[in-house]
Amino acid sequence: MSNNKGLILVTGGTGYIGAHTVVELQQSGYQVVIIDNLLNSTVQIVDQIAAITGQRPDFIKLDLREKQQVAKLINSYPNIEGVIHFAASKSVSESVGDPLLYYDNNVCSLVNLLHAIKGKPIKFVFSSSCTVYGEPDQLPVTEATPLKAATSPYGNTKQIGEAILKDTAQAHSQLKVIALRYFNPVGAHPSALIGELPKGVPQNLVPFVTQTAIGKRPQLIVYGNDYPTPDGSCIRDYIHVVDLAKAHVAAIQRMQHNEMLDVYETFNIGTGKGNSVLEVINAFERITNVKLNYRIGPRREGDIIKIWADVSKATQELKWTAQLNLDDMLSSAWAWEKYINNNPFKND
Numbered sequence: 326m327s328n329n330k331g332l333i334l335v336t337g338g339t340g341y342i343g344a345h346t347v348v349e350l351q352q353s354g355y356q357v358v359i360i361d362n363l364l365n366s367t368v369q370i371v372d373q374i375a376a377i378t379g380q381r382p383d384f385i386k387l388d389l390r391e392k393q394q395v396a397k398l399i400n401s402y403p404n405i406e407g408v409i410h411f412a413a414s415k416s417v418s419e420s421v422g423d424p425l426l427y428y429d430n431n432v433c434s435l436v437n438l439l440h441a442i443k444g445k446p447i448k449f450v451f452s453s454s455c456t457v458y459g460e461p462d463q464l465p466v467t468e469a470t471p472l473k474a475a476t477s478p479y480g481n482t483k484q485i486g487e488a489i490l491k492d493t494a495q496a497h498s499q500l501k502v503i504a505l506r507y508f509n510p511v512g513a514h515p516s517a518l519i520g521e522l523p524k525g526v527p528q529n530l531v532p533f534v535t536q537t538a539i540g541k542r543p544q545l546i547v548y549g550n551d552y553p554t555p556d557g558s559c560i561r562d563y564i565h566v567v568d569l570a571k572a573h574v575a576a577i578q579r580m581q582h583n584e585m586l587d588v589y590e591t592f593n594i595g596t597g598k599g600n601s602v603l604e605v606i607n608a609f610e611r612i613t614n615v616k617l618n619y620r621i622g623p624r625r626e627g628d629i630i631k632i633w634a635d636v637s638k639a640t641q642e643l644k645w646t647a648q649l650n651l652d653d654m655l656s657s658a659w660a661w662e663k664y665i666n667n668n669p670f671k672n673d
């Protein structure tokens with residue numbers, strides 16, 4: 326496909342969700358420039374992307390906290406059509422211990438980027454999160470569900486990021502913004518050439534499951550089985566990372582086709598279905614025929630009990646719906662774990 330749909334700058338494009346989105350953008354006919362400081366990823370991912378798509382995206386190693394460098398870079402690409410902003414730090418527990426790191430990296434970087442694109446007609450997609458809803462009073466959550474006070478500095482940076490973008494889009498008519506509130510992204514590309522590369526002990530369930538299954542971790546711990554849910558474990562809305570990546574392409578297209586109802590919009594990006602931790606474990610064992618060594622541990626502080634999305638706004642307005650199911654998510658995550666076991670990456 327010819328690269329004539331426009332140039333998209335992807336910050337954090339060598340990271341987990343960013344790399345999958347670069348692939349979908351390229352395969353939909355966009356040209357891509359990646360900015361990443363490799364804080365939580367490796368430059369080898371650029372080769373992996375090129376192996377999937379046959380096209381090498383431009384890669385620029387840059388820290389978005391360096392305001393002048395960011396402005397210089399944006400000016401060197403005068404024909405940027407859109408920006409998809411993934412770059413951020415994302416560990417809830419790390420943010421509790423080092424909040425300034427999170428406000429600096431997640432909020433200052435966003436402000437630097439917005440300064441750099443001020444006055445330009447840019448379509449901007451922001452990585453938000455279902456953490457903005459906290460523990461919801463009603464399920465499923467819609468985009469109109471009131472936000473709850475954030476329970477961590479990380480969650481707060483997503484709420485602040487949304488507020489900054491809403492104010493900026495309202496003040497500067499050239500800017501259009503779609504904030505995507507991701508539910509729980511899991512899985513890997515069907516090629517098994519890109520996937521999640523957690524540093525240290527994974528904080529999310531699925532990489533913990535696959536690392537335990539392959540023998541990198543001795544045991545998986547289920548944090549609590551005494552919650553008020555059918556089997557006592559927490560419930561999440563897991564979304565395949567490839568479906569999530571496609572939602573970014575849909576968001577850019579919505580802005581390019583002038584279909585927005587407002588200069589700033591939010592969309593829930595999930596499947597609309599909740600699965601418990603124990604359901605995920607059982608599904609993984611069934612699909613892979615691998616017996617997982619797991620035990621029930623105490624509850625983990627700060628965990629939401631249950632959350633899943635109402636995705637009707639994304640279906641109707643963004644014209645996007647998740648296509649892949651939990652089995653697809655877990656089998657692709659397992660294929661990726663086996664791939665990296667044979668082909669270790671530098672940030673393992």
Ligand SMILES: NC(=O)c1ccc[n+]([C@@H]2O[C@H](COP(=O)([O-])OP(=O)(O)OC[C@H]3O[C@@H](n4cnc5c(N)ncnc54)[C@H](O)[C@@H]3O)[C@@H](O)[C@H]2O)c1
Pocket residue numbers: 336337338339340341342343360361362363364365366387388389390410411412413414415430434452453454455507508509510529
């Ligand atoms: N993975 C999830 O469960 C999840 C859920 C909701 C929202 N999000 C958000 O989605 C986005 C992407 O998440 P991910 O899972 O792909 O994370 P990731 O850590 O794999 O990717 C983030 C990338 O940003 C880069 N980066 C960080 N700070 C930077 C800086 N100052 N300058 C340049 N590059 C920088 C990192 O090196 C990394 O490659 C983040 O904003 C995250 O908060 C993730």
